[in-house]
Amino acid sequence: xxxxxxxxxxxxxxxxxxxxxxxxxxxxxxxxxxxxxxxxxxxxxxxxxxxxxxxxxxxxxxxxxxxxxxxxxxxxxxxxxxxxxxxxxxxxxxxxxxxxxxxxxxxxxxxxxxxxxxxxxxxxxxxxxxxxxxxxxxxxxxxxxxxxxxxxxxxxxxxxxxxxxxxxxxxxxxxxxxxxxxxxxxxxxxxxxxxxxxxxxxxxxxxxxxxxxxxxxxxxxxxxxxxxxxxxxxxxxxxxxxxxxxxxxxxxxxxxxxxxxxxxxxxxxxxxxxxxxxxxxxxxxxxxxxxxxxxxxxxxxxxxxxxxxxxxxxxxxxxxxxxxxxxxxxxxxxxxxxxxxxxxxxxxxxxxxxxxxxxxxxxxxxxxxxxxxxxxxxxxxxxxxxxxxxxxxxxxxxxxxxxxxxxxxxxxxxxxxxxxxxxxxxxxxxxxxxxxxxxxxxxxxxxxxxxxxxxxxxxxxxxxxxxxxxxxxxxxxxxxxxxxxxxxxxxxx
Numbered sequence: 001x002x003x004x005x006x007x008x009x010x011x012x013x014x015x016x017x018x019x020x021x022x023x024x025x026x027x028x029x030x031x032x033x034x035x036x037x038x039x040x041x042x043x044x045x046x047x048x049x050x051x052x053x054x055x056x057x058x059x060x061x062x063x064x065x066x067x068x069x070x071x072x073x074x075x076x077x078x079x080x081x082x083x084x085x086x087x088x089x090x091x092x093x094x095x096x097x098x099x100x101x102x103x104x105x106x107x108x109x110x111x112x113x114x115x116x117x118x119x120x121x122x123x124x125x126x127x128x129x130x131x132x133x134x135x136x137x138x139x140x141x142x143x144x145x146x147x148x149x150x151x152x153x154x155x156x157x158x159x160x161x162x163x164x165x166x167x168x169x170x171x172x173x174x175x176x177x178x179x180x181x182x183x184x185x186x187x188x189x190x191x192x193x194x195x196x197x198x199x200x201x202x203x204x205x206x207x208x209x210x211x212x213x214x215x216x217x218x219x220x221x222x223x224x225x226x227x228x229x230x231x232x233x234x235x236x237x238x239x240x241x242x243x244x245x246x247x248x249x250x251x252x253x254x255x256x257x258x259x260x261x262x263x264x265x266x267x268x269x270x271x272x273x274x275x276x277x278x279x280x281x282x283x284x285x286x287x288x289x290x291x292x293x294x295x296x297x298x299x300x301x302x303x304x305x306x307x308x309x310x311x312x313x314x315x316x317x318x319x320x321x322x323x324x325x326x327x328x329x330x331x332x333x334x335x336x337x338x339x340x341x342x343x344x345x346x347x348x349x350x351x352x353x354x355x356x357x358x359x360x361x362x363x364x365x366x367x368x369x370x371x372x373x374x375x376x377x378x379x380x381x382x383x384x385x386x387x388x389x390x391x392x393x394x395x396x397x398x399x400x401x402x403x404x405x406x407x408x409x410x411x412x413x414x415x416x417x418x419x420x421x422x423x424x425x426x427x428x429x430x431x432x433x434x435x436x437x438x439x440x441x442x443x444x445x446x447x448x449x450x451x452x453x454x455x456x457x458x459x460x461x462x463x464x465x466x467x468x469x470x471x472x473x474x475x476x477x478x479x480x481x482x483x484x485x486x487x488x489x490x491x492x493x
Contacts, residue, residue, distance in 0.1 A: 225287025
């Protein structure tokens with residue numbers, strides 16, 4: 001199918017005006033949308049890359065000084081590489097950068113695999129650096145991505161980081177970086193060496209280190225918690241690094257501080273300047289007291305950096321959790337409870353557009369009286385929730401209503417649209433297959449978009465999380481499907 005060609009001239013101001021008009025017509029935002037109301041705020045004024053306006057090419061100093069981070073750079077060599085079917089092998093210059101001339105050979109309007117780009121390509125390098133290392137999980141290094149984990153994206157520099165694993169999938173707690181400039185993975189920080197855990201009685205999960213859990217239980221006023229490698233009996237294992245875990249959508253890159261952070265269980269920050277982890281106990285409470293009963297829900301949600309407030313914002317809105325959000329200020333180390341999450345955000349995916357967080361709940365999970373499908377919005381400045389109701393031809397009975405965390409949702413600024421995917425029984429045969437959709441936040445429509453499934457697509461991975469996004473540096477969609485597979489790119493027509 002020939003891809004539908006939409007306007008390629010972004011007009012954020014027009015989008016802003018259109019959404020403001022929609023807000024006027026359909027009603028004002030409220031702190032909690034009622035089923036009988038049309039609470040329709042604007043869906044955000046997009047920045048050039050559809051994300052954090054401060055991430056604009058490296059102008060934000062990472063350490064409070066004046067030194068900018070280096071921008072994305074193309075190689076200027078002549079090697080174009082090869083294209084065989086839908087698999088592209090990049091041509092690189094003498095410095096290892098992908099040549100711009102090589103990228104020009106990549107076809108538009110279809111998915112293309114980039115040869116040699118699985119995360120598993122680093123497995124031998126990790127084992128060579130750590131003699132005796134073995135992953136105790138069932139998936140190995142691929143589980144760092146495959147196990148309910150997303151990535152931390154630095155869109156202006158076309159790079160991202162992966163940290164994940166956990167449970168029975170992977171014990172690998174390394175931090176890994178992918179650079180589009182070179183089209184390759186590299187090791188940002190090696191994982192802890194499993195040879196140091198000899199004699200540790202692991203249970204059915206590798207998301208908690210048993211000696212740390214035992215110490216926290218015996219010393220409830222300490223700040224030790226089970227999500228770190230703390231081990232009085234094994235000094236070599238007591239690194240203080242975070243254990244592997246499902247990061248969901250909780251991994252984020254902070255361009256102002258040049259660090260990777262997440263708020264899954266406790267808050268952890270990895271400095272790309274000092275190459276060390278630092279942890280923070282939510283609300284300065286001892287680690288052993290975390291229960292979730294009072295609203296702490298950082299185990300499965302989103303993390304965002306609010307550059308205007310200088311705070312990390314943590315949203316506990318996956319895994320059926322509708323507790324309150326919380327935030328952390330980096331200048332004064334302060335903690336705050338934030339707003340209450342609408343229950344509709346369970347089984348949703350979210351994108352940041354300007355100063356607005358826009359969520360797309362999976363159709364079929366709403367209560368029977370609630371309009372669907374819809375976008376749920378959150379204004380970072382006013383802390384108000386809103387709703388954008390979408391016209392559609394969905395049949396509620398054919399929506400997949402079972403627990404499902406495979407929602408796909410990303411904003412594409414040149415199209416001024418969102419691309420989404422969810423399970424839907426279009427044919428009425430009970431298969432509930434994944435289908436791809438286009439969301440127009442101005443026309444307020446949801447329409448099928450199979451044109452984004454052509455080429456080396458491979459289907460939607462049910463745990464893609466935020467590993468599907470748009471990069472302005474390449475004017476392309478990017479899809480990190482699985483840890484053992486090649487990267488996929490889709491150049492917009």
